Amino acid sequence: MAETIIQLDNVSVTFQQKKxxxxxxxxxxxxxxxxDIYGIVxxxxxxxxxxxxxxxxxxQPTSGRxxxxxxxxxxxxxxxxxxxTLRQKRRKIGMIFQHFNLLYEQTVIQNVGFALKHSNLDKKAMQAKALKLLDMVDLADKADAYPAQLSGGQQQRVAIARALANDPEILISDEATSALDPKNTNQILDLLQRLNTQLGLTVVLITHEMDAVKRIANRVAVMDDGVVIEEGSxxxxxxxxxxxxxxxxxxxEKGSKAIAALEDAHLAQLQPDEIALQLIYFGESVSEPLVVTLYKNFNVEANIIYSNIxxxxETVVGTNFVVLKGTDDNRQKAIDFLKKANVVVKQIKAGDVDHG
Structure with a gap:
């Protein structure tokens, strides 16, 4: 059974203003x-x-545990x-932010070493550890450079190395990729995933970008107006x-409004021998020609309205919206076949399209 490392129970935070x-x-x-790599979006x-x-x-919270x-x-x-004890605890919780908060008058290795100034290491050991951390984020060759000489992605790597200086168990990434271009964003996310695997680091990923969560998180919480409205894998x-x-x-990411208009147009015109389904495939099932098989095995035509992968x-997920045409009995046999093939089958009607 997995060990719980962070427990927030019934936590509320209230800010008092004048009025x-x-x-x-x-x-x-x-x-x-x-x-975990836990995404909060x-x-x-x-x-x-x-x-x-x-x-x-x-x-400081207002209430909770x-x-x-x-x-x-x-x-x-x-x-x-x-x-x-709180001071010691904070050293085991690294943080990186949208703005890198580097010391621009100091070199890269000095920036990382700065986080070690309260450690028990002597100057030589601090230097060696800082260099090791830079190597971990693929920046050992930039040790003597200054932050202004680095790209945004490289500066964030320095910030990550600095956050790792005290061997944290938890790394909080607060919109750390928001200021980066897509290439650097993906590189930073891949680095966080690698550190999670290599160091057993628990990562809390705060973002408004679902692509970031999709790339590396294993669990997700969705927040709105201070409330977690949905949480799960x-x-x-x-x-x-x-x-x-x-x-x-x-x-x-799928252009949901355009898809909804297309789907609803089809759904509103369904014939008595037709049914609309959302099919969700996982892993190896994505590559299987299951929809094509329906006509051959069950005499059921499948009109694909929309398809996406x-x-x-690390899991490939395919989504199809299809209209199945055939007798009631044959359609049911086709649906049973799909379910046995580990495909999630949901019947949909006009106005209730699920874009998940």
Whole structure:
């Protein structure tokens, strides 16, 4: 059984303003397992960054309970951890941000070494560790360069190396790829995934970009207006989302409005011997000519309205919207065949198209 490393139970954060109070996080419960790459996704202002800052008490919650590893940090409206222990805990939680926050008057290796200044290492050992960390992020050859001489992606790699300086168990990435171009974004995400695998690092990925979550996360929480509206495995969120906002996030990459218009046009014209289905394929099933087989085996015609293939983490997922034409009995046999082939089958009607 996986070990829970972060437990946020019924956490709320309220900011007091002159004339009103603003509840940025509302009764959120999230449990993150050791080794997860846990994506928290939502639009700007959803409360994502506020939520993750309570993990190391950089943001004091108003209520709830926070436990990281074996230590309870906050409960019953107050900190329940000593200042010394909290300081030690924070060293085991690395953070990277959209803005790299580097020291531009210092070299790359000095930037990484800066995070080691409170360690017990002597100067030579600090230098060696900083260089090892730079090698880990493929920047050992830039050790003596200054941040201004590096690309945005390289600067973020320096920030990651610095965040790893105290051998953290958790790395929080708060919109860390938002300022990068697509190529550098993918390189940083792939680096985070590699560090997760090599170091057993638990990664909390805060983003408004579903592509980032799709690329490396194994679990996802969707936030809106301070509330976690949906949470689950990456596959479940993408293939079986329930909330309209989640479907909007998931469907945004597919041109959902155009697809909906196309699908509804077909669905409104269904004949008595036709039925509309959403088919979701996983892994090896994607490459199987299952829809083509339906006519040959069951005398059922399959009109493909829309087809798409996604890669979610390491799993290939295919989605088809089809109209099956045939007798009731033959259509049912075709559906049973698809289910036995590990295809998720959902009947759809006009107005209720699921873009997950």
């Amino acid at each position: 009103a109070s603003v509840q940025a996080v509302k009764d959120v419960t999230i449990h993150i397992q050791k080794g 939502g639009y700007s202002g959803a409360g994502k960054s506020t939520l993750v800052r309570v993990i190391n008490l950089l943001q 926070i436990q990281v590893g074996d230590d309870v940090l906050f409960d019953n409206g107050q900190e329940v951890i000593s200042t010394k 990456l596959l479940d969120i993408f293939t079986n989302s329930k909330e309209p906002l989640t479907k909007e996030f998931v469907g945004a 996604d890669v979610l983490g």
